[in-house]
Amino acid sequence: MDDAPSSAKNPNGAASASADKTATHGCPVSMVTGEELLTLTDGELQGVLPFAWTRLYRTSAVEVDSGLGLGWSHSLAQRLEVAGESVVWTDHENRSTTFPLPTAARPAISNSLAEAAIYLGAASDELVLAQGATFYHFQGGVLTAISDGYDNRLRISRDVSGRILRLDNDAGRALLLRYERGHIVAVDYQVFRVESEADDAWVTEQNVVSYRYDEQWRLVEATNAVGESERYQYDSLAVITERQLAGGASFFWAWERSGKAARCVRHWASFAQMDTRYVWDDDGRVTLLNADGSQEVYVHDPRARLVQRVDPDGGEHFKSYDAQGRLTVEQDPLGAITAYQYDEAGRLVALFPGMTSLPPTSMSMVSYGSCAGVRRSGSTSVMIRAISHARLILMAMSPSTAMTSGGSCWLSGIRTTAVSA
Numbered sequence: 559m560d561d562a563p564s565s566a567k568n569p570n571g572a573a574s575a576s577a578d579k580t581a582t583h584g585c586p587v588s589m590v591t592g593e594e595l596l597t598l599t600d601g602e603l604q605g606v607l608p609f610a611w612t613r614l615y616r617t618s619a620v621e622v623d624s625g626l627g628l629g630w631s632h633s634l635a636q637r638l639e640v641a642g643e644s645v646v647w648t649d650h651e652n653r654s655t656t657f658p659l660p661t662a663a664r665p666a667i668s669n670s671l672a673e674a675a676i677y678l679g680a681a682s683d684e685l686v687l688a689q690g691a692t693f694y695h696f697q698g699g700v701l702t703a704i705s706d707g708y709d710n711r712l713r714i715s716r717d718v719s720g721r722i723l724r725l726d727n728d729a730g731r732a733l734l735l736r737y738e739r740g741h742i743v744a745v746d747y748q749v750f751r752v753e754s755e756a757d758d759a760w761v762t763e764q765n766v767v768s769y770r771y772d773e774q775w776r777l778v779e780a781t782n783a784v785g786e787s788e789r790y791q792y793d794s795l796a797v798i799t800e801r802q803l804a805g806g807a808s809f810f811w812a813w814e815r816s817g818k819a820a821r822c823v824r825h826w827a828s829f830a831q832m833d834t835r836y837v838w839d840d841d842g843r844v845t846l847l848n849a850d851g852s853q854e855v856y857v858h859d860p861r862a863r864l865v866q867r868v869d870p871d872g873g874e875h876f877k878s879y880d881a882q883g884r885l886t887v888e889q890d891p892l893g894a895i896t897a898y899q900y901d902e903a904g905r906l907v908a909l910f911p912g913m914t915s916l917p918p919t920s921m922s923m924v925s926y927g928s929c930a931g932v933r934r935s936g937s938t939s940v941m942i943r944a945i946s947h948a949r950l951i952l953m954a955m956s957p958s959t960a961m962t963s964g965g966s967c968w969l970s971g972i973r974t975t976a977v978s979a
Contacts (some may be wrong), residue, residue: 592821593617601766627777628796670882
């Protein structure tokens with residue numbers, strides 16, 4: 559499969575990993591961009607292929623309304639846009655990922671940095687996006703179905719205006735979306751009564767979640783099936799400032815910059831244990847100043863990959879990646895190295911965990927244009943501990959552990975001296 563790596567981007571144009579793979583803090587603030595990434599699951603559709611009805615608030619999306627008010631998206635808020643020889647996928651987190659347009663000569667294309675792939679579908683106008691074990695089917699740029707590797711499917715039906723009406727699992731169970739002025743006001747759980755073939759054979763058994771909006775159609779309240787409610791407040795540009803839980807606890811945010819470029823500088827709660835300030839620079843580094851006086855540091859590269867983290871106790875973690883965005887080397891605070899090796903298809907084929915010296919068996923691990931290598935040849939053993947663009951550690955050991963200096967190599971543009979035996 560051809561690979562066309564490019565980072566997914568948030569609506570402010572910054573590289574952005576998926577929310578579950580982004581380093582966050584608090585409730586939760588992204589340690590990459592400083593934006594809020596509040597992810598909440600309001601209900602599920604059970605079945606062979608289960609589906610979670612999830613919504614996400616992303617500060618950089620405060621100019622985007624996907625049916626839940628500015629800033630919010632949901633599990634089915636996806637679309638494809640074809641522009642010339644490219645396809646842009648806007649996913650359920652309001653991130654945009656660009657792929658080359660598949661053709662008969664090039665029917666499948668991966669994007670290793672975005673951890674996704676695009677395929678030609680079975681129908682002439684169908685494109686399929688794959689991420690993890692999930693496949694999203696689009697026709698005419700519109701999401702029509704979700705499937706897994708066994709072709710279990712969730713089918714999407716729409717109303718006359720093109721809005722998603724129902725998601726059903728082909729087993730007589732569905733989620734129904736109800737709207738008011740283009741905004742989702744409720745999600746209901748439905749059952750299909752087999753004695754009738756009419757559309758009204760779908761019967762609502764219970765409400766899953768209800769949503770309430772203010773005069774500007776900003777989401778201000780979500781109420782679950784048992785009547786518990788969360789409430790939200792925003793500034794004039796729809797940047798979140800407060801979240802109140804059903805139990806009464808509240809979380810607050812203060813921001814620098816405005817609108818979709820807003821970056822959190824303080825995050826605290828109605829209970830004293832949580833109060834953190836964030837100090838940002840423009841080189842991917844953020845320092846956290848916690849209420850107990852401790853500090854933490856996160857450093858990301860321009861592709862939103864974590865390369866360094868400093869714990870409150872001063873312990874340092876380092877990570878390094880290849881050109882395709884795959885983790886190649888990581889070091890924990892005790893100095894233990896874990897190295898990863900991949901084949902040409904990007905599959906992990908070797909893992910060398912917790913190394914403080916070379917293992918006794920012969921091996922060779924070759925880097926892919928970034929920082930990594932473990933090589934053994936005869937009586938000479940060289941282990942390259944390439945931790946980040948800012949820090950490299952080289953170590954070599956022979957079977958007798960005698961160490962002498964010699965040789966040199968280039969890693970990530972930095973000339974370093976190797977050690978050989």
